[in-house]
Amino acid sequence: MTRVSPGALRLLALVLVLLLVGAFFASQIENYLNARLFNRISSSVAIVALIACAQTLVILTRNIDLSLGAVVGFTAYGTGALVTAVPDLHPALLALAALGIGAGFGLVNGLLVAYAGVPSIIVTLATMAIFRSALVEFSDAQSITTDSLPDWLVAFPNLQLFAIGGVQFRAAFVAAVVIVIFVHLALTRLRPARALYAVGSNPEAAEMAGIDVRRTVLAAFVAAGALAGLAGLFFLARFGNITVVAGLGFELKSIAAAVLGGVNIFGGAGTVVGALIGAILVDLIENSLVRWDLVSEFWREAVLGLLILSAVTGDALLMRRLQRLRIRRDKAAAPVPKEATP
Amino acid sequence: MIRTLGLAALLAGGATMALAQAKTLTPGQEVDMVLLPKFLGILVFDQAHEGAQEAHAELQNPGELLFQGPTPENSVAGQIEIMTTAGTQGVGAVMLSNNAGDQIVPAAQAAQQAGTKVVTWDSPIPNGQGEDIFIAQVDFEETGRVMADMAHEIMGGEGQFAVLSASPDAANQNAWIASLEEVLGADEKYANLELVETVYGNDQSEESYNRALALVDSHPDLKLIMAPTTVGIQAAAKAMQDEGLCEQVKVSGLGLPAEMASYTLNGCAPQFALWDFRDLGYLTYQVAYGLATGQLTGEEGETFVAGRMGEYTIEADPGREGAKRVLMGPFTVYTAENVEGAAN
Numbered sequence: 001m002t003r004v005s006p007g008a009l010r011l012l013a014l015v016l017v018l019l020l021v022g023a024f025f026a027s028q029i030e031n032y033l034n035a036r037l038f039n040r041i042s043s044s045v046a047i048v049a050l051i052a053c054a055q056t057l058v059i060l061t062r063n064i065d066l067s068l069g070a071v072v073g074f075t076a077y078g079t080g081a082l083v084t085a086v087p088d089l090h091p092a093l094l095a096l097a098a099l100g101i102g103a104g105f106g107l108v109n110g111l112l113v114a115y116a117g118v119p120s121i122i123v124t125l126a127t128m129a130i131f132r133s134a135l136v137e138f139s140d141a142q143s144i145t146t147d148s149l150p151d152w153l154v155a156f157p158n159l160q161l162f163a164i165g166g167v168q169f170r171a172a173f174v175a176a177v178v179i180v181i182f183v184h185l186a187l188t189r190l191r192p193a194r195a196l197y198a199v200g201s202n203p204e205a206a207e208m209a210g211i212d213v214r215r216t217v218l219a220a221f222v223a224a225g226a227l228a229g230l231a232g233l234f235f236l237a238r239f240g241n242i243t244v245v246a247g248l249g250f251e252l253k254s255i256a257a258a259v260l261g262g263v264n265i266f267g268g269a270g271t272v273v274g275a276l277i278g279a280i281l282v283d284l285i286e287n288s289l290v291r292w293d294l295v296s297e298f299w300r301e302a303v304l305g306l307l308i309l310s311a312v313t314g315d316a317l318l319m320r321r322l323q324r325l326r327i328r329r330d331k332a333a334a335p336v337p338k339e340a341t342p
Numbered sequence: 343m344i345r346t347l348g349l350a351a352l353l354a355g356g357a358t359m360a361l362a363q364a365k366t367l368t369p370g371q372e373v374d375m376v377l378l379p380k381f382l383g384i385l386v387f388d389q390a391h392e393g394a395q396e397a398h399a400e401l402q403n404p405g406e407l408l409f410q411g412p413t414p415e416n417s418v419a420g421q422i423e424i425m426t427t428a429g430t431q432g433v434g435a436v437m438l439s440n441n442a443g444d445q446i447v448p449a450a451q452a453a454q455q456a457g458t459k460v461v462t463w464d465s466p467i468p469n470g471q472g473e474d475i476f477i478a479q480v481d482f483e484e485t486g487r488v489m490a491d492m493a494h495e496i497m498g499g500e501g502q503f504a505v506l507s508a509s510p511d512a513a514n515q516n517a518w519i520a521s522l523e524e525v526l527g528a529d530e531k532y533a534n535l536e537l538v539e540t541v542y543g544n545d546q547s548e549e550s551y552n553r554a555l556a557l558v559d560s561h562p563d564l565k566l567i568m569a570p571t572t573v574g575i576q577a578a579a580k581a582m583q584d585e586g587l588c589e590q591v592k593v594s595g596l597g598l599p600a601e602m603a604s605y606t607l608n609g610c611a612p613q614f615a616l617w618d619f620r621d622l623g624y625l626t627y628q629v630a631y632g633l634a635t636g637q638l639t640g641e642e643g644e645t646f647v648a649g650r651m652g653e654y655t656i657e658a659d660p661g662r663e664g665a666k667r668v669l670m671g672p673f674t675v676y677t678a679e680n681v682e683g684a685a686n
Binding site: 029037040044047132133141143145146147157238240241245247248290298 | 381382387413545600604
């Protein structure tokens, strides 16, 4: 019998939860399961997946980044202002600018956390407010409007790459999934990226093993910032109209997606693919709640919180039971091979 | 051509003019003022600030005009804090666009007891306590009728529509939606317009965009989304355009010409309305200055001259018992014919 790794088991459980949530809402809402639902969710997941991926990198190192929403907002506005001023800017340069702005913010966070030794929750709580205020100051109360953006940028999120029936695979979603897979491969195959897990599991041991813990934490924050910057560019392309509230609340969404996706909040364990599925789950719940008549506007946030809590708890309980089951099975199975091979 | 509405307001102004001599404000008196928007970084609030600055210069107030607001994520707590600080520092008047519901009342009352006048504009304090007077941009009853008329015209008199609002506890939004519902119920003309749902996008592009799409998914026969918020109307129009739904679902409400022009011209949002936020800031400053310097008493029936905008009268607020207001008005309705001129 083939062994399924705990990570794969977790992903399977997540997909199961995703299907259950979908089935539940399908029984509650008319005209629910159709291609449109996929198009809706995939379009908004494109942005959430990137910040969930960013948050995962930071959480893996036993830290947290509350400033991600502000970074998304600032980059959305900053790149919008840039492309308004230089309309002929090459797309690659614009993407680079987004990555650069985000990485710059990440660098501030990372330096303070890794080298000044301030707890990340304090640092990023402060920078969340500082980055947002910087945006208020920078924007001078002007908003970026869609008509000032180049056509290619506005068209990008809805550009249909291929379609299966009514199910459309749009550029932003496909790009986000490719980026997540790329990060996933890096985290599983590349030695410097694997250091994130080592640092998160046991910083002392990682230090002993010759890993530069500070530099690793710094790198995690910079990479997270860069990803959030890219999410900001996607945000600009999708919504066009950018005010200072852009990306407000994204930090919570990113944490919810990561944690739902099985990333251990105490660091050292979890995958970005899990975070991607977590992002889909968060978006599915949020989108469906809006259409569920039973829940009034005032309770929607609370129900979302409750569903997240129960999903996390249910997931944890399920995992524990499955692991216990396997240990029992392994114990029962253990003597057999010994007898079989003399 | 600009269609103007709110004739009732003009008539009311004319009637009281005959009764009392309008007071003219004496310039040059020193009083510190704080203009407190819902939060910083939104264009309309900055326009209101420009209007207030214009009045500040015109009235030659040697005191300071401070534009202080909370950051977006801290709106409610930040407003209460700024109100409290203004009271303890003894500024002459706080001009507030309230985003904190009745939660601002204790802080506003404390400021009043310290001698600070509390003048609300754009969005009042719902229960009217802790507030000296409200500068209403338009008659809240009128807002309902304007929205109903736009819906009636765009939808050809019949069908389903939905409202996309800002936050569930924004006093102005709720008053407008309530007045819309009242107009719909009271007038036979709107009998075939069905308001199927009200959703909230919290003045965020992303939420409003997703809410608009969810509305279309929930109601296959939806013909119109009415968004009485500048952020919501723009996000809804973009969502309909992105998904190629403009032929099927139109967008209307309250919007800024600069942000809406392209959607009005391509037919996604054939009509929308708004008032001038610069004028609103200007008028608010005039009243606050008058009250803080003791030149206006703030009594009902008091008539005064608000600089370039002419005469206004303080009256009872029909929407909130025991509260007083100055009504600015009127609405401007924008269509493909006039939106471009207003956008620049």
